[in-house]
Amino acid sequence: MSAPEILLELCGMVPPEPMERVLEALDLLQPDQHIRMVIDREPVPLYRILEKNGYRYRTTMRDDYIYEILISQND
Known part of the structure; x- marks a missing residue:
């Protein structure tokens, strides 16, 4: 079984x-x-790639200006 x-x-x-x-x-x-995905800048070019290929994502900017993006497959 794979990690979640x-x-x-x-x-x-x-x-x-x-x-x-x-x-x-x-x-x-x-x-x-x-x-x-934890990154120090917003990965705007990635969003179009995700949408085009059937993934969904949710972006949150933390208080320390680090972005967390959760990516999963569309159901």
Whole structure:
């Protein structure tokens, strides 16, 4: 059985590495899992890719200006 969450700590990485990491994780994502992406800037270009490929996401900016994005497959 797979873990319910794939955690990606991407703060401090230089583009395009954060995008590459999340795209790799999407290939591994199972229907019962989600990705928790933690990053120090809002990954706006990623949103279009997620929408185009049938993923849903929820973005939250924490008090420390770090973004947490939860990504899962559409049901």
